[in-house]
Amino acid sequence: MNGHLLASLDIGTGKVICAVAELSPEQEFCVTAVGQEELGGALRRGMVVSVKKVAAAIESAIEEAELVLPWSVEDVFLSVSGEHVRGFAGTGTVSVGSSDEQGASEITREDVAKAEEAARAVGLPAGCRVLETIRRDYAVDGFERLREPPMGLNAEQLSARIYTVISDKVATQNLEQCVRQADRFVSGVYPSALASGMAVLSEDEMEMGVVAVDVGAGTTDVAVFKDGTLAHLGVVSLGGDLITSDLQSLRVSLQEAEKLKTKWAVASDSMVDAKKSMKVPRLGGRGTFTVSHAVVSQIVIQRVEEIFEAVSREISKSGLDSTELPGGMVVTGGSSRLPGLVEAAGEVTGLPVELGKPTGFETATELVSSPEYSTAVGLLLLGLRKVGESERWTRERFFSEVKSKIAEILKKLR
Ligand SMILES: Nc1ncnc2c1ncn2[C@@H]1O[C@H](COP(=O)(O)OP(=O)(O)OP(=O)(O)O)[C@@H](O)[C@H]1O
Ligand SMILES: [Mg+2]
Numbered sequence: 001m002n003g004h005l006l007a008s009l010d011i012g013t014g015k016v017i018c019a020v021a022e023l024s025p026e027q028e029f030c031v032t033a034v035g036q037e038e039l040g041g042a043l044r045r046g047m048v049v050s051v052k053k054v055a056a057a058i059e060s061a062i063e064e065a066e067l068v069l070p071w072s073v074e075d076v077f078l079s080v081s082g083e084h085v086r087g088f089a090g091t092g093t094v095s096v097g098s099s100d101e102q103g104a105s106e107i108t109r110e111d112v113a114k115a116e117e118a119a120r121a122v123g124l125p126a127g128c129r130v131l132e133t134i135r136r137d138y139a140v141d142g143f144e145r146l147r148e149p150p151m152g153l154n155a156e157q158l159s160a161r162i163y164t165v166i167s168d169k170v171a172t173q174n175l176e177q178c179v180r181q182a183d184r185f186v187s188g189v190y191p192s193a194l195a196s197g198m199a200v201l202s203e204d205e206m207e208m209g210v211v212a213v214d215v216g217a218g219t220t221d222v223a224v225f226k227d228g229t230l231a232h233l234g235v236v237s238l239g240g241d242l243i244t245s246d247l248q249s250l251r252v253s254l255q256e257a258e259k260l261k262t263k264w265a266v267a268s269d270s271m272v273d274a275k276k277s278m279k280v281p282r283l284g285g286r287g288t289f290t291v292s293h294a295v296v297s298q299i300v301i302q303r304v305e306e307i308f309e310a311v312s313r314e315i316s317k318s319g320l321d322s323t324e325l326p327g328g329m330v331v332t333g334g335s336s337r338l339p340g341l342v343e344a345a346g347e348v349t350g351l352p353v354e355l356g357k358p359t360g361f362e363t364a365t366e367l368v369s370s371p372e373y374s375t376a377v378g379l380l381l382l383g384l385r386k387v388g389e390s391e392r393w394t395r396e397r398f399f400s401e402v403k404s405k406i407a408e409i410l411k412k413l414r
Contacts, residue, residue, distance in 0.1 A: 005032075005069070006387070008379030009058060009076040009184075010192070011175060013046070013218030013239065014334070015039050016054070018061040018076070019368055019376035020069060021384075029384070031368050031377065035064030045218050045237045046082020046192075048174040055181035062184065075185035077383035079375050080131070080175055081192035081219050084168035087233035089136075092118025093159040096140075104154040107140070112149040115160035128166040131191050134230050136161040147227065165191050165233050188386055193221035193233050195378030200332045200356030201225065209320060210327030211351065213311055214374055215335035217241045220307055221375075222314040224325070232318030236310040240335030243303045250291060250299075251283045261338070265296050267304040268340030268347075272297045297340075304341055308348035315349065328352035332371040 006029075010017045020033040037060040042053035062073050092115045097105025120133060138146040140155035150158070167189075176186050197212035206225040214221040218239045224232040240261070247257035247265075260280065266272060276293035315325075328351040331342060336355055346353040358368055358377035368377050 005071055005073070006380055006383050007062075007065070007073040007076045008079070008195075008376050008383060009061070009179065010079050010195075010373075010375040010379060011039075011043060011054065011058070011178070012081075012192075012216055012375070013039065013043055013241065014216070015372075016057045016061040017373060017376040018058075018065045018073065019373065019380055020065050020073060021380045022069075031380070033065040033068045034367050034373070034376075035061040035066070037061040037064070043218075046080065046085070046235070047171050048178060051174065051178050051181060054175075054178040058178055058182040058184070062182065073184065075187045076179060077188045077190065077379045077386075078175060078179060078186050079192040079195050079379055080167050080172050080189055081216075081221055081235055082167075082171060083219075083235050083237050084171050085131070085165065085191050085193070085233070085235050086167075087163055087165045087230070088122065088124060089232075090119040090122030090162045090164060091159055092116060092120070092122070092162070093157055094118060096155050096158050104141070104156050107150050107153050107155055107158055109149075109151060111158050112138070112151060112160065115158050116162060119160045119162035120164060124164065124166060127169050129169040129172050129189075130164055131167055131172075131189060132163075132165040132194065132230070134163040134165075136163050136229055136231070137227065145227065163230055163232075165194070165230070167191070188383060190379060190382045191221075191223075191233055192219075192375045193223040193235065194230060195376075195382055196221055196332055196374040197223040197225060197230075197378065198381045199358035199374040199378035200330050201327075203228070205327035205330070208327045209325040211311075211315055211325060211329040212356065213329055213331045213345070214333035215239060215307065215331060215341070216333045217335070220311060220333075222311055224315060224318040224320060225327075226318075226320060226324065231320060232314065234314040234317060236307065236314060238303075238307045238310060239333075240338075243300050243335070243338075246299050246303050247296065250280075250296070252280055253283055256280055256283075260291075260296050261300065264293070265300040265338070266293075266340040267297070267300050267338045268343040269297075269301060270343065271340045300338065301340075301344065304338070304344045305348055308345045311345070312349050315351075322350055325351060328354065330354050330356035332356040332358075332374040334370075334372040336371045 018035040037057040139159040196214035209226040220236040279288040
């Protein structure tokens with residue numbers, strides 16, 4: 001944040017998006033600029049393949065956003081995805097009070113810190129970078145799921161539950177390197193799944209229990225929220241580009257397969273039109289052939305089912321069943337545009353499913369109202385949270401608190 005604006009960079013498998021939020025004269029945060037550039041294979045499953053190409057795409061996406069801004073974008077909040085981004089649940093238990101005391105003692109700040117530290121240290125792999133540390137809840141003799149640290153209570157034992165999200169250190173360094181090569185600074189790195197969840201979910205949903213699923217080009221990001229915090233995060237290395245390459249098995253070009261997917265296919269049996277067929281150009285340009293809507297859609301349906309079976313496995317890792325997730329599932333990301341994907345996701349996972357588009361900014365949202373922008377918009381929300389030095393997850397409350405703080409900063413600068 002350079003005082004005037006907040007910028008985010010979603011480096012996805014298919015493209016780089018730069019989104020910028022500014023404080024309006026009415027003291028409302030709104031997204032005022034967006035830039036985008038294709039990546040063309042320079043990133044695979046969240047891992048950088050070519051620093052030079054990714055840096056050039058970053059530069060170009062930022063420059064496009066800067067065209068409509070009176071300021072330049074100097075630093076960005078960055079997202080990271082890929083199978084190397086994972087969450088670990090840890091529980092740390094400590095005895096309260098000194099060891100020579102018998103019975104219950106009053107829980108102090110130090111006891112809480114010790115329990116949290118013990119929970120944090122649980123089994124993190126070597127070579128990882130900690131992206132997020134989330135205090136889930138606390139337990140004392142006889143009470144579980146206490147949201148606030150139970151300081152002042154008398155107890156013999158205290159447990160803290162912490163959820164830690166990590167990424168591969170080198171993979172993350174490579175992404176940051178690309179930003180540096182584009183002459184910008186990284187203000188923070190967040191998991192894409194968390195960012196997308198922040199953009200499409202409401203505070204109430206996160207409280208009740210809900211899953212956000214961002215189906216992109218190369219990855220599907222899954223974030224489970226419960227009791228207002230992140231309960232599980234995982235990334236599946238499957239996405240919309242696989243559906244396109246499956247369709248190429250019909251012996252059509254990549255462009256033709258992409259067209260079939262985005263303009264014609266459906267992802268649910270109930271939407272297949274048995275009477276429909278169309279002529280498509282043969283690979284190599286030698287004439288055309290006819291394919292039925294059923295054949296094309298069946299290829300899509302199979303892959304979409306596979307994706308949501310993998311999503312189901314991620315959800316079950318959270319230890320929460322569908323009764324504990326009454327908010328169901330909200331799907332977003334470019335591939336969520338596939339007609340019938342919502343129905344298919346519901347059938348496979350057994351959860352109520354809805355489409356999610358980014359919300360959270362009060363005006364100018366039409367700039368970023370498509371599901372592809374969820375990560376970039378969520379990053380702005382996470383960036384705002386960081387700027388406001390608030391650990392709270394609540395978007396609505398957070399906005400009103402942070403707005404006045406940032407307005408103060410801007411008054412000094414302008
Ligand atoms: N109308 C549509 N129907 C079906 N698929 C679509 C449609 N529009 C875009 N897609 C697909 O969405 C994918 C791109 O989504 P998105 O922009 O969210 O991915 P990304 O962020 O670049 O990748 P990732 O998050 O996997 O790293 C592509 O596979 C594209 O084919
Ligand atoms: Mg993405």
